[in-house]
Amino acid sequence: MSLDRRHFLQTGAAAVVALLGESGLARTLSPDRRGALLGFGPVPATLFDGITVPPEYAADVLYPWGAPTGIAGAMPAFSPDASNSAADQTLQAGMHHDGMHFFALRQDGRRGLLVMNHEYTDERLLHTDGVAPWTAEKVRKSLHAMGVSVIEVERTAQGWRQVLPSRHARRIHGATPMRIAGPAAGTPWMQTAADASGRRVFGTFANCAMGVTPWGTYLTCEENFHGYFGGPKEAAADVTPEQRRYGTVPGTQWVEYWRFDERFDLSKHPNEAHRFGWVVEIDPFDPTSTPVKRTALGRKRQESATCTLTRDGRVAVYMGDDAAFEYIYKFVSRDRVHKGQDATARAANRTLLDEGTLYVARYDADGRGRWLELVHGRGGVDEASGFADQAQVVVHARLAADVVGATKMDRPEWIAVHPHTGEVYVTLTNNALRGAPGKPAADAANPRAPNLFGGILRWREDDGDAASLSFAWDHFVQAGDPALPDIGARYPQPDDDAFGSPDGLHFDSGGLLWIQTDMSGQAIGTGTHAALGNNQLLCADPASGRIRRFLVGPNGCEITGCVVTPDRRTLFVNVQHPGERRDNGTGALNSAWPDGTLPASTRPRSATVVVQRRDGGIVGT
Incomplete structure (x- = not known):
C-alpha cells in the first residue's frame, strides 16, 4: 500500500461520493452530522492526489501551465513531452502560478481579467531532457516561463471559461522590456554595460505575491531573484557585504543562466542584480503598456504589496521580505490618489508610487509597535552608516532596516487588510533557524524557537489610519498540530482546523479571511507534519476566531493566489508545483495532477482552479 493511500484511509474519509472534472481532478466528501461552523461541509486533512472540496462545491481546472494565453494569431498547444519551444512559452501559461487578482470587465462581474504570477520553474519538467545539458535555448525558455499572465475569462451557462483569443491577453516574462522609476532610477547602482541610463531593464521573474492599487493596476513582487544570478565560484572571494546580505554570490546560483546569458554573471555585471527584487506595476487593461519597477518601495525578496488608503486619501503599501529574520515594510505615498479605476485615473496616478516614505516595523514586547523611517x-x-543617498537606501533596504533596529521576523509573506475593520494580517510562514546557535532568539512577535509551523500576526494602526506611525499588535494564530506537545500551537478556537506554514492571505468583501498554506514538499505527511495532510486553503472568520479547512490540494503542491470575485460566488485559486517531492531513489514524481493518475505517467502542471457552490451561492457559506 502506498504512503499516500495509507494516509488517505487513515483520515477516515471513506465517505467519498464523487470524482469530478477531467481525469479525477477533484472529489467531494459527504457531510457528517457535526455541522460546519462556516456554513460548508467538513474537509479532512488528506494526502489524496487531487482537489478535495466540501460536498456542496465543485472545482474545475481553468488555466494550467502551457495553456494558450489567448494572444490572437498565436496560440500554440501544450506539448505533454515538454517539447514546446522558448518562443511558444512566451504565448502560454507560465509555470508555478502564484499571486492572482480578478479585474472585472463588466459591472455584473461575469467577465474579467485574471492576472497571475508565475513564480519559478522546475527545469526537470520544463525541458524534454531536464537540465543536462544547459543550453541558451533552455535559459530563454526558463525566463519565458516566469513572469505574469493576463487572461480574459467569462462566466457562461456551462461555467467559467477562458476567452480565446482576447485583445487583453498578454504574457510578461523574464525578457519583457520594462522601465525603472523612483529614487534609484538613473543612478550608478542601476547602470550596466547594456543600459548606461539605469532606467531600462529586461524582464521580471521570481514573481510571488502581489497587490492591487486603488486605481486598478496590478503589482507583482520579485521574490527569490537572487538564485538566478551567479558566476564562477572563485569570484565569491570579491563579493561585498551588501551582496552577501542579498544572497547574490557567485557559485551559489540555482540555475546556470550566467553561462549563456552574460547579464546574470555577477563577476562581470554586479549591478544587474540591483535591477531585481522590486515591486513592478502593470496596467492589465492595456497590453501595449510598459511595466514599471517602483524603486521607492525598496528592494528585498519582495512578498506582497497590499494597498489601502490613508485617512487623507494617500496610498499605503504593506510588504514583507520572505527570508528568515527579515522585515515587514510600509510605503506611504506623498500625494493623494486620484479616484477611479478607468484609464484616466491610471494615467493620473502613474507616478504616485515614486514619491513617498518607506518604513520598517518594530514590534515591542508590550504589544505596541512603531513604523521606523528609512529615509x-x-x-x-x-553616510556614516554606509548610505550616500536615498537611492542607496532603497537598493539596500535590508541594511537600512538593520540600522534603525527593526524586528527580525519569521519569514513575513502575504499581508491582507480587513475590508471593514482595517486590521492588517501577515503570515509568518516558519523559521527553523530561530534560536539556533548564532541566530536571534525568540521574542514577543516571534515567540517560538524553532518555529516549524509559522503563524499569523495582526496589527491595528493607531486612529485607524494607515499613515499612522504606531500600532497595536497580537497573534491571531500560532499554527501546527495542537496534539503535539511543546510546539506551542494556539488557535483562536479549540476546534479550529489545524494547518502549517501559512503563506497566502486574501480577504473577500464580506470579511472572510482565506488562508493558503505552503508546507515543504519534503515535510508533508511526515513526522510532526503527519496529521496536517497536503497543503490547503482554509476559511477564517476573524470576528469569531473560527477557522475551517475548505480545500486540500494534490500531492507536493502549494495552495496560493486565492481571490474571490466581487459577488463572492466564485473563488479562483492556484495550485503550484504539484509533484514537488520526488522519490530520492527513482526520481519518481508524487503527483500526476491534473492530467493523469499515480503512479505518475504525465508531467504534473501548476494550474488555476475555479471553485463554486453547486447552487450558485456565496463561497464560504
Missing part, C-alpha cells in the same frame, strides 16, 4: 539622513541612515 536618508534620519535615524542613523546616513
